[in-house]
Amino acid sequence: MPLDSTLQGKRDFKVVGTRPLRPDGIDKVTGRAKFGADATAPGMLVGRILRSPHAHARIKKIDTSKAEKLPGVKAIVTREDLPDHTDGDALLYDVLYNIMAREKALYEGHAVAAVAAVDTRTAREALKLIKVDYEVLPHVTDVDEAMKPGAPILHSTIFTDGLEPKPKKPSNVVRRYEFGHGDVEAGFKKADIIVERTFKTEATHQGYIEPHACLANVGPDGQGELWVCTQGHFMVRDTCARLLGMDISKLRVTASEIGGGFGGKTTVFIEPVALALSRKANRPVKVVMSREEVFKASGPTASTSIDVKIGVTKDGRITAADATLRYQGGAFAGSPVEFGAMSAFACYDLENARTIGYDVVTNRPKQAAYRAPGAPMAAFAVESVIEELARKVGMEPIDFRMKNAAREGTRSSYGPTYGPIGLLATLEKAKQHPHFKAPLSPNQGRGMACGFWFNFGGQTCVSLNVNSDGTVALSVGTPDIGGSRASMCLMAAEELGIPYDKVRAIVADTSALGYNDVTDGSRTTFATGMATILAARDAIKKLTARAAQIWGISAEAVTWEKGYAKPAGSNAGNFPPMSIAEIAAQAGATGGPIAGHHEYSADGAGVSFATHICDAEVDPETGATKIVRYTVLQDAGKAVHPSYVEGQFQGGAVQGIGWALNEEYIYGKDGRLQNAGFLDYRIPVCSDLPMIDTVILEIPNPGHPYGVRGVGETSIVPPLAAIANAVSAAAGVRLTSLPMSPPRILAALDRKAAAE
Amino acid sequence: MVKVVVWGSLKPHTGGQAELEIEAGNVRELLNRLGETYPGLKPQLARGVSVAIDGVIFRDGLHEPLRKDSEVFLLPRMTGG
Structure with a gap:
């Protein structure tokens, strides 16, 4: 049976489109999940980085001699320890320059040296002993x-x-x-x-x-x-x-x-x-x-x-x-x-x-x-x-x-x-949505906006191993930042015809798979998902061949249906269906482990559109703004796990609310950042937000077997404008600078009053 | 020959032309011949480009075939968050 790599836009799904519990959920809510800082190793040292206090300065000399003599300091690195291996690659040279300043420090916080010491206190003390001779430059x-x-x-x-x-x-x-x-x-x-x-x-x-x-x-x-x-x-x-x-x-x-x-x-x-x-x-x-x-x-x-x-x-x-x-x-x-x-x-x-x-x-x-x-x-x-x-x-x-x-x-x-694109469909749905016609209270305004993003595919490599009991171990190389392990399990289960909980997906390390591009560009559910589907089809091809071998018939005479190998017709023989577990149990005797793989550069991600509707209420006395209602309408192609899709829609809207109303990097005249902490850099919290309503449209992407489009990014495109339009409507004056913080809104109201 | 359209700010490197006729059967040939014919494009080609063929954007598909009547656009290399 040849590998079926056809791209189907529509089909009846059994597993895809359901909302099972996320496989990483228990670990994350019980503290068992291991994040970056949770890694430990015997003899581990603490690394700390010395950063420029100046926005722009020539680094004339770095003297590490006193720090090196501090007991407990095991290594110090500066630009001298990171020679230029970039071989003329300008983009990579910028990365090198950014991770450790070279002739100049180009911003406040630019790394100029780093220390490894036996504990945090020693590392911090060592940083203080490093003397950097700066020539401060205009910034x-x-x-x-x-x-x-x-x-x-x-x-x-x-x-x-x-x-x-x-x-x-x-x-x-x-x-x-x-x-x-x-x-x-x-x-x-x-x-x-x-x-x-x-x-x-x-x-x-x-x-x-x-x-x-x-x-x-x-x-x-x-x-x-x-x-x-x-x-x-x-x-x-x-x-x-x-x-x-x-x-x-x-x-x-x-x-x-x-x-x-x-x-x-x-x-x-x-x-x-x-x-x-x-x-x-x-x-x-x-x-x-x-x-x-x-x-x-x-x-x-x-x-x-x-x-x-x-x-x-x-x-x-x-x-x-x-x-x-x-x-x-x-x-x-x-x-x-x-x-x-x-x-x-x-x-x-x-x-x-x-x-x-x-x-x-x-x-x-x-x-x-x-x-x-x-x-x-x-x-x-x-x-x-x-x-x-x-x-x-x-x-x-x-x-x-x-x-x-x-x-x-x-x-x-x-x-x-x-x-084929879905912008008009999102606008038509928006017009029909109850939010669109809901009454507004005093000092409230409604705004809307559309948004666009490209999406892409990228290099992807997936390995799907059939375990001896017929369960499946799926190895992907794209870190799971938005629920992709659940989506991959759903797609593998759909293709193999087995339950969702019989598949476990892990993010494998770099020695286990071929190169995978970064999880970005809204690509993972699209590209890793497609590779998972094709790896499952590769495994099915091998599973049916093993069944054929056991039955003593030709591989072409065996089909795969709902997790079972079956004779393709009466001419193939009268054999009862053989489950994935039965085939897997005999793998050792029929040729060894059974695995499916797929490696490719995915293209055909398809562009994405969204429409957002926002109601904002502006307090004319204080300039404070509250988002009172928010609706996201976006085309997902096919929502593999609708809860995660809704989460992506809501997350984009929430980050947009922060960007539009509160968040900003504030620099002093000295070129130093004045609000480098969450107390002074205000991201929205639950009490700031209404429940974000979502509408998932499913206009299949012809470039994916299940019609999937990436959804991770488009949802942050319309919010700034939708909120600005709502706030402008509520305030009765056009706001043209973000964030629309209370002082800015009060200033706009004052300008409006002066003009009247 | 395939007609390929480059974005506006590349025109200084293509003699002021946005629409270029290139003999190419696939994306790889297209990019190679663009660089050979218009050396000023080489730095951008080295930084990376995407190619849209009949409305579909290809970031990595160098083997993707081009027909004479294909609508081909050169675009910056797609990145995302």
Whole structure:
């Protein structure tokens, strides 16, 4: 029986779509689950990192001599211990520079040295004894300021790419991006109404509850192991091996349970440093970031400054849309501005569209991905203008959006023509939803917004072993940050025709499987799920061959149904169905262990759309805002475990509420972060939130056997705009800066009163 | 020949043209010939790109075939959170 790799869009599911208990639930609520900081090893040392107190400073000298003499100090590493093995790879060099400063410290919190000592107290004492001679330099932390002529320059090597002619002077603008089609100037001439506004958003942190943590153990033979909290342990292995000049085969990485990532754990920070310390000390070294370090030295998302101009005819058809987006991504190239520029107008059917993006460096920590990187800020700006335009032409915003919505056959603003997409379906469902027509109380306003994200597949490798009792051990290489083990078990059980609880999925270490890309890009349920399905089909092929062998008939004469091998027809013979357990029990006598595998680069993830509705109540006396009702409508293709899908929808909305109302990196004039802790950096807690209502649409993705689409990121794209539209409606004045904190809302109310 | 469209800010590297005609049977050939024909694109190709073929985005599929009537767009390499 050949491996069936056909992609079916629809089928009757037996297990997929149910809501079984999560396999990691008991461990997590009883404290048995092992997170990054739970790893221990005999003789383990404590690693601590010395960080720059300056936003921008030349490091003239690092004197570690006193610290080295402190009893209990076993190793100290600086830039000298991490030579450049990057072989001209500029992106990797930035990673090296970020994990340990080289000629300059580029932000407050930039690592400049690290210590491994016998205990925490000794390690802290040693850090105090390291003397760093800094030459403090002028700094810049604001994106618009960093772009101005005369701004302090971070890197003398950055000459803006994408400009013609190429600049001869260095600047903080790494690259200019441009996307679009048509002629926006001609389009604006056809417009009856044009709205043009500038928006700003502040940097926010992913706010994962578990700080970065790892335990490194490198032996004198050069072989190493690393236990780490990460979204991608294969990425950690390959990156660390390259940075440390090791063969990849000599480093084995095990991913711990993970207390949240949201994109922020898709790179390395402390891991190469811990390995370097361990290599030097010849002892295991554990490094755990404090919350302050997480804020100052891991990767928040970009802060932005965005101009949007959209023109419409009197009857509500958009004639042109233009946006300029400026994103600072910290001290190194790579802000997600290209995805902001690509996604900004992706929800609309536009004849003339243009987006220009500038990737800018500032003296802040190197940004890391955060769910749908770059898209939420762009959607905030665009959807705010869309709402305003709808009001100006006298249309309900939802009707305005439906009139201009992208659909199958629309040329997207970033280039390609859409195939079947679900945006209109989410808008139609939103219009029918009771929330849409519910009455509002005084000081309340309703807003809505649409959002788009790309999703992708990536390299994936799965191994499915049939145990001797017919249960199944499934090994995947993508850390489970959103319930993927449950989803994988559901898909394996569905394909094999066995109960969910007969499959156990584990996240295998890097020595057990081929390379797996990071758990990001909303890819795991899509790509690892598809690999699981195809691995199960590979196992079924072997199971039916074993049954055929036992029965003495041809393998082609055996089919698989509901967990049993059966003769394909009466001509094949009259044998009773043989269960997976019966076949597995005879595996040793029929050729050995039975396993299915699948390795591939998954593509065809399919783009994703969502529509959100928000009701906000603004207190005009204090400027405080409360979200009183919130509804998420999104296409999941096929919800494998609907509770997890709902959780992804709700989680995106909640993080968006924090981003829109409270969260921000606040810098002082000295370039130092003033609120590096959860008391001063306010993420929403349960008492701040209404129950987030969800509507799952299932429009099958033709690129997946069960029709699955990724759902992990799109849900954070519309909230900033939906909330801004609701707050603006409640306050009676357009809010254009995030977060919409009480002082900002009071200032907007004052401006409104002064104008009246 | 396949028509491939590059994003706007790559035009300085392609003689001001956004639409390019390239002889290529699959994505690998397309990317190789883009780099050979327009050396200014090489740094971006090295940083990584995705290719959209008839509306479907391929990040890794270098073997993906291209037809003469395929709609092909060069896009930045997809990443996510």
